[in-house]
Structures are given as structure tokens and as C-alpha cells.
Amino acid sequence: MTILVTGARGNIGSQVVARLHSIGRPLRASSRRASGLAVPRGVQTVALDLREPGTFRAALHGVTQVFLYAEPDGVADFLKAADEAGVRNVVVLSSNTVMLPGADKDPLAQHHRVVEDAVFASGLPHVLLRPGAFASNALGWSADIREGRAVQQPFADAQVSPVHDADVADVAVAALAEGSRMSGVVPLSGPQSLSFRTEVGIIAELLGREIQVRDLDRDEARETMGRFVPPPVLASLLDQWEAGLSRPADTNATCGPWTGAPARTFRQWVGEHLGAFGDMPAR
Template structure:
């Protein structure tokens, strides 16, 4: 049977696809425009828009397992078609915003909660991955790093535990290929709590540059980011970052427990992707 990887161009989906391909699994990669997918030879591609139920039947035909991105609008129809198609297991890439105190009022958390609730209620076997901040979020500094050594950052003392996307992908592959993680919800983080200031220090050390952080107020941060980030999402991010100032981020050893390997550090990520941060 075939494993369907949705979001095959994404930071996690692409990595999962590569691992499953190397292991010899039958794969189908999906995207709104499958012609834009860059997949290994022999991997089937299919059009799938998680907001458009008309694309679900063809995408799920003959599929046994799914790596699913969280999209609430069409989730009930998707799960209904998946059930009728005989899908045996869905691995959902969700978010650790579900651990916030008031999930219903936070746009990011509520978005993912709708999908999680629908999946759990569907009766289909599932594994829910709740990663925190991605290491690749550091690419948001890339433009400024190319321009110079001064980086504007709102709430620079806010702490996160950034996770390497390879660790998420490794856990997802275990969930998709083994039965050990069925009906589990997994909190995934990197191994250490870091402030945004410390992340930039690490990047500077790797690049051999002295990075200066220009602290922004919330209002200045909002003004700087609003042209690029949807208003509700920006409000959620700023709220989380403000709450995280001076607070050690929760870390989880889940990735190490499942994969048997220490979780990759932010420094390891920075060393791996340094050239792309300034390319």
C-alpha cells in the first residue's frame, strides 16, 4: 500500500518523503500544483487541495497511511474520504500551541485544535505530532544577515526550544512505518531553551560575525512584521513571544526516546545551513 505525503514541498514533508523513498516505500506526493513538486524518480504526484473536497478521492485512492498538514476547512470531508478509502493511519503535523492556557482564543492553537479534534473523533488510528518552534524560523533573519550585522528583533529575551526539522521527520517516519506510536500525541522540541538573542549569537559564532541585536518594542515589531504575516497569526506569535520573555522554554526528550538519537541542537542546524542564511 501507498503512503501519501501532503505538503511534500514543506520543511517536514520533503524530509519525510526522502526518508521513505530511501527505505523503498511506495509513495504519493501531493500539492495544489503537482507539477511544482520536486520528488525522486518513481514517486507518484497528485493534485490535492485540503480546502477542496473534489480533490480528495483521487489523492487517497489506494493509500494506507497519510502524513497530513493541519487545514481545518475541509478536514471532516477529508477524514470521511480517507475512512472510505481504507486509510489505516494518519500522522498529523500539528503544533505545540495546543499547550497554551487558552487554546480557543489563540488563532494558531484554535486552527490546529479543529483538526486534532476531528481526527481523534473520526475513529481512524492517528499519531499527532506537536512540534514547537522550528530551527528554520531563523531564515526570517536571512535578509537582514545579508544586509549587515544588525538584526531587529522584538522580544529578544523570549525563550524557545527550537527543533531541527530532521528530528520531526525522523519521528514522523517511525509513526508512519511502525505501530508503536498509534493514537499518541507527541510533544516535540529541541534539546535546549534559547532566547532569540542567543540564537543570533550562535549564528554569529558560526558565521564568524559579531551580530548586534536591535531590540524592538511590541508596536515596532508589529509594524515590521505586519506586511508579511497575517494579522491573527501575528497577534498569536507576539503574544507567545511576550509571554516567553525570561521564561525557560519547556523541552521534551520525545524525539530522542523514539529515534534513539540525541535531538539535534540549534548550533548543529546553524552549522549545517549557515551558507544558506547569507546566500
């Protein structure tokens, strides 16, 4: 009855491991490099690389459920091995980009679509979690905010519904712990539609100081972000953000029906991570 958590070094995967351990579920945490993998005492660790079939057997031994990080390379072979090993349920961390217009040509969407298609083809019972923008994306502004510079954000008035990563982890655990209650596709949104400018305003309010926002056009975004974001991925992001100028983001797919708790807000996420943006205000 062991649950295998892939990508256990990641933000969501590590939280899934901690939550499953806290409720006493037998589990095994995996990463491409098992050495140095920080897990609660008593949790098994194993090296698993989807590009290396030789790592599958040890990782899947005795496993009945898998939390699968969306990695296209080798995923079909891994799912075949999982089926042969007796896995009965796969919970995939996918993305809502697969549902957006033009997803068939979008590199971000295709990264996740390859994994989803492999899951469909495997015939394994599954849950596909499709969160939208993560609240933690705001960490991309942290260096500028700490240094007192203006936040540089393309389409600063675009609307998103930021999802707290803890909510995604909670839904993943619900899918693993109560698999019979949840199946198929589960979109996940945050509880509020917020512009990037409003998000920065929330950070500024909680820090107790003003933060300027510089709204970049496409050319400026390519110049600023193109140094560290591949051009096809950047084009995808800019298209998504530009589309968000014309409509509020969807807030109808929060975690509540699956966790029984209200969705965490962006303000709550900022309060929990305020130190990443600068000195905490005196109380």
C-alpha cells in the same frame, strides 16, 4: 500499503517523502499542484486539494496511511473519504500552540485545533505531532544578517527550544513506519532552551562576525512586522514570546525516544544552513 504524504512541497513533507522512499516504503506525494513537484525517482505524485473533494479519490486509492499537513479547510470531508478508502493510520503535523494558555482564542492554535478535532471525530487511529518553534524560523533574520543590518526581534531574550525540522521528519517517518509503537499525542521540543539573542549569537559565531540585535517592544513590532503578519497572528506570536521571558522553554520532549538518536541542536541546524545568512567563513 501505500502511504500518502500531503504537503509534499513543504519543508517537512518533502523530507518525509525522501525518508520513506529511502527505506523502500510505497508512497504517493501530493500537493495542490502536482506539476513540478520534486520527488525521488519512482515516487507517484498526485494533485490533492482538501477544498476540492473531487481530488480525494485518486489521492486515496490504495492508501493505508496518511501524513497530513494541518489545513483546516475541507479536512473533515477528507478524513471521511480517507476512512471510507480504508486508511488505517493518520499522522498529523500539528503544533504545540494548541497546548498553550488561551489556545481557545489563539488564531495559530485554532488553525491546528480544527484539524486535531476533525481527526478525533473521524475515529481513525492517529498520531498528532506537536512541535514547538522550528529552528528554521531563524531564516526570518537571514536578509538582515546578509546585508549587515541588526536583527530586529521582539522580546529578544525570550526562551524557545528550537526543533530541527529533520527531527520532526524522522519522528513522522517512525510513526508511519512503526505505527503500532506510536499513537496519540507526541509533543516535540528541541534539546536546548535558547533566547533569540543567543540564537543570533550562534549564527554570528559560525559566520565569524558580529551581529547586532535590536530588541523591539510591542509597538515597534507591530510597526515592523505588521506589514506582513496579520494582526491576530502577530498578537499571538508576541504573547508567546513575552511569556518566554519569564521561564526556560521545555526541553523534555525531544525526538530521542522515537528515533533512537540524539536531538539535533540549533547550532547543527545553523551549520547546515549557514549560506543562507552570508558568505561562509574561510577555513
